[in-house]
Amino acid sequence: MRRILTLILTIIILAALGVAGLLGYTLMEGDAPTIALVPDIEAMGGEAVISVEVRDKGTGLKRIQGWLIQGNKEVRLKPTYNFKRLAWWKGTGFGSYPVAWKVEPRKLGLRDGSCSIRIEAEDASYRHIIKGNISRLEKVVQIDTVPPVIDVLSSVHNIRRGGAGLVAFRLNEPVSKAGVRVSDSIFFKAFPYGAKNTYLCLIALPFDYSGSGSMFIEAYDPAGNKGMAGFAHRVLGRRLVEDTIPISQGFLQRKMPDFITFFPDLKDDYKSLFLKVNSELRARNNAKLKEVCSSASLGTIQWKGRFKQLPNSIKRAGFADHRTYLYRGKKIDEAFHMGLDLASLKRAEVPASNDGTVIFADYLGIYGNTVVIDHGLGLCSTYSHLSEMAVKVGDPVKKGDIIGKTGMTGLAGGDHLHFGMLVRGVFVDPLEWLDAKWIQEHIVVNIPPQ
Ligand SMILES: [Zn+2]
Structure with a gap:
């Protein structure tokens, strides 16, 4: 009888030790979180978003925090993300978390130029007893809050409903996207032409166009700043056949x-x-x-x-x-x-x-x-x-x-x-393009010399 009791007790103690060991093993895990900028960014504009994907394999994420550092100025990104442990013997359950900090560098007292993004993520492991595993990501980016300046080079923009036209312009800096927006809804992509950030953009008006005729050039620099410029234009009618x-x-x-x-x-x-x-x-x-x-x-x-x-x-x-x-x-x-x-x-x-x-x-x-x-x-x-x-x-x-x-x-x-x-x-109406005079007077005339 005594022997059986001893055996049972031994089994219970061994099991308890096993569970404790297992708990200790999982709660003391050494797998640090991973941090990635998604999408990766090289520049921040007047209004930037720092999107970060943080993952942790073991006990889960406990804290995510970020800073912008320029010279000896450090600005903490708000908010800091804290995650509660589910119980003292468990992790937080957050295996991943997407973070998006909206940032206006000027308002934070930062100037245009180089700046470091620093992100730290900590998991819920009991390693180092109080702190978990801490990962850090540092990335140097350029703050650029000045939108591109657009210089319109073309001058003849008489566009018929159902017809085409060409806009040429020059920018003061390289851009990631440029074109002409017509009536808020249609965006015509511009293509680089020659050197010096010059662009050509073919545009057109739908034959049944009934909008206000608003047309303007848009250019986005790599920091996301948007420059805009209008240009003189006329919308011509179309006879319905x-x-x-x-x-x-x-x-x-x-x-x-x-x-x-x-x-x-x-x-x-x-x-x-x-x-x-x-x-x-x-x-x-x-x-x-x-x-x-x-x-x-x-x-x-x-x-x-x-x-x-x-x-x-x-x-x-x-x-x-x-x-x-x-x-x-x-x-x-x-x-x-x-x-x-x-x-x-x-x-x-x-x-x-x-x-x-x-x-x-x-x-x-x-x-x-x-x-x-x-x-x-x-x-x-x-x-x-x-x-x-x-x-x-x-x-x-x-x-x-x-x-x-x-x-x-x-x-x-x-x-x-x-x-x-x-x-x-x-x-668009093919007749315009079958007509050498029309092409010369509406398209070619607007192409700047290279
Ligand atoms: Zn037909």
Whole structure:
């Protein structure tokens, strides 16, 4: 009996020692927290955010604190983050914690120039009995609270609704982002041009633009300071062209089967299928073209002189024509036509309208087989309804190179080329770019000498 008691007692004591040992082992762990600046920063502007990700593997985080140090001035970042232990034998449970300190260096009494960020993080380990494991991160950054100064170099900015223009400007310091904001909503990215922080920015107004016409240049330096500058400009109107398009039974029978795969439910109702294609698919395809052209990345002007029109072609429809679709004499739909329809012979060879690089060559719904060429600075041309495509994505092309043949793929009633142009995702009137005089007087005139 006594022996059994002794054995049980021994087991209990050993178990207790084991638990205590285990506790001691985990509570005395030596894994210090890790600290990272996310995102890493090299500069702080007038209003900066210091974002830090702190992690701890063992007992969890107990304290995170930060300072800005310039010369012998030390400013503590507020607040300091303290985390409570869950119980004396446990950690805090905070394995990671994201911290974001909002900082206005001037208000903290710091001047422009070098400054150190110091972050310390401590975990809940019982190492060193009172203090846990302490990690420290130090990073030297530049305080720069002065926004970039913008000097506008271009002077002619008469921009038509559905038309384009070019703004040139020079900055007094390198920037991380610059461009022109139109009507608060559309941002056109500017590209560096030559030396001395000079930038060129192609801009455009949507054809249905109804805003106030506010346009200004924005430039952000690496510290995040934003400089702004206005420029004299005029917004010119656009004459609305009306067009009616009768939709015949024959047309529906010829064209609708191409679109059944998009809306299989409507395979027995061609009129409803047409309405879906003309609205939903058109919107989807236009969005795709805008997306493709918004990602155009060539930063220098590729085009030389006027853009080349399909040879021996006549214009069948214009840019932004308002189309009313009639079925058995009644209006069933309407849409805007976002390009030029050019008709020549059937299966006529289609030349690239200017130099550039192919960034899209694929079937695209109502547009059928479509090629898109990036001409630099965000300017793109599009060629649709092709029966054949002779280029692929990535191909460099010169003005006049044959990129395919006209056809009637997509929602085309007859063989023709649908020729479109976009500036950074905004459809513009190709007629401007087919006109050497317009290019000279609205674009070239604004490019500063290098
Ligand atoms: Zn068209």
